[in-house]
Amino acid sequence: METEESGFMTSMLRSYNEALSKDSYAKLWKNEKREALTKAYLNEISTEETNAHCLRNRYFLETIKTRIKNNEIDVLINFGSGFSMYPFLITPSLINIEIDKPQIVNYKKKKIAQWQKEQLLPKREVHFIGVDFSKAYEQELYTKILSITKNKSSLILIEGVLFFLKMNECNKLFNFFRKIQKTGDFIGSVSFNDAVKETTAFQKLLTYINKKGNNISASDCLSLPDCFYEQLEGYKLIDRQDYYSLSKTYSNPIKLNKDLILNEVFYVLQKD
Numbered sequence: 001m002e003t004e005e006s007g008f009m010t011s012m013l014r015s016y017n018e019a020l021s022k023d024s025y026a027k028l029w030k031n032e033k034r035e036a037l038t039k040a041y042l043n044e045i046s047t048e049e050t051n052a053h054c055l056r057n058r059y060f061l062e063t064i065k066t067r068i069k070n071n072e073i074d075v076l077i078n079f080g081s082g083f084s085m086y087p088f089l090i091t092p093s094l095i096n097i098e099i100d101k102p103q104i105v106n107y108k109k110k111k112i113a114q115w116q117k118e119q120l121l122p123k124r125e126v127h128f129i130g131v132d133f134s135k136a137y138e139q140e141l142y143t144k145i146l147s148i149t150k151n152k153s154s155l156i157l158i159e160g161v162l163f164f165l166k167m168n169e170c171n172k173l174f175n176f177f178r179k180i181q182k183t184g185d186f187i188g189s190v191s192f193n194d195a196v197k198e199t200t201a202f203q204k205l206l207t208y209i210n211k212k213g214n215n216i217s218a219s220d221c222l223s224l225p226d227c228f229y230e231q232l233e234g235y236k237l238i239d240r241q242d243y244y245s246l247s248k249t250y251s252n253p254i255k256l257n258k259d260l261i262l263n264e265v266f267y268v269l270q271k272d
């Protein structure tokens with residue numbers, strides 16, 4: 001699966017249940033091709049993916065809003081931001097930094113500017129930075145981020161990204177987060193536990209990805225145990241949710257049985 005394609009699909013899914021996702025701008029990314037791809041993805045893998053993605057957006061949107069309300073953050077830094085629309089769903093006073101592959105951020109920046117000109121999107125302070133997490137990025141990215149944040153409090157978001165990375169790239173990112181954040185700052189992260197790899201839904205996901213010319217097995221897909229977060233140096237795990245717990249919180253009726261659901265786990269950490 002192309003990472004770009006996965007970003008568009010995430011937006012399509014958020015737009016299919018706006019009441020649940022609370023993302024009223026995801027639909028801006030809609031076009032016929034992206035909708036057809038998303039419909040095929042839902043049919044081939046799991047129809048529960050719509051509400052799973054909507055709840056993920058809802059959970060992080062509420063987390064960000066709460067931290068803003070408590071005056072705990074000034075900057076939102078989204079690693080692998082794709083086509084998510086958080087900056088436009090929160091207060092204009094926040095500084096936003098969106099980091100993704102250069103072709104993604106360049107395209108997003110152009111479309112955002114166009115939609116703002118057409119008054120389809122409100123104005124926000126958004127800094128776009130093109131980076132590939134599989135390359136050496138630390139020094140340059142550190143300087144760029146610090147020149148924007150000027151040591152202000154931040155919430156780092158990394159959702160729907162770790163699945164695509166290698167373990168060493170994941171560790172490098174979390175080490176980098178530790179360097180750019182200070183005491184009291186937050187990380188919101190999403191990953192799969194190993195258990196998901198035993199499900200029929202995950203087997204279907206692999207088939208779907210490999211049908212597109214890849215040749216990957218379950219062991220090539222990054223999953224993280226809870227203890228990765230519980231033992232993360234310099235951070236305290238302050239919240240853990242998944243599709244089932246969020247479905248209870250937001251009264252989402254679950255239709256399929258567990259074996260047919262890709263259950264992602266959502267974590268919030270705070271720096272010591």
Ligand SMILES: C[S@@+](CC[C@H](N)C(=O)[O-])C[C@H]1O[C@@H](n2cnc3c(N)ncnc32)[C@H](O)[C@@H]1O
Pocket residue numbers: 003004006007010011079080081082083084099100101104131132133134158159160161164165
């Ligand atoms: C499924 S999308 C999720 C996008 C966004 N976080 C969201 O939840 O809407 C995955 C994103 O991770 C980005 N990504 C994957 N591998 C990456 C890498 N090596 N370097 C930078 N970005 C990467 C992709 O470009 C894509 O935008």
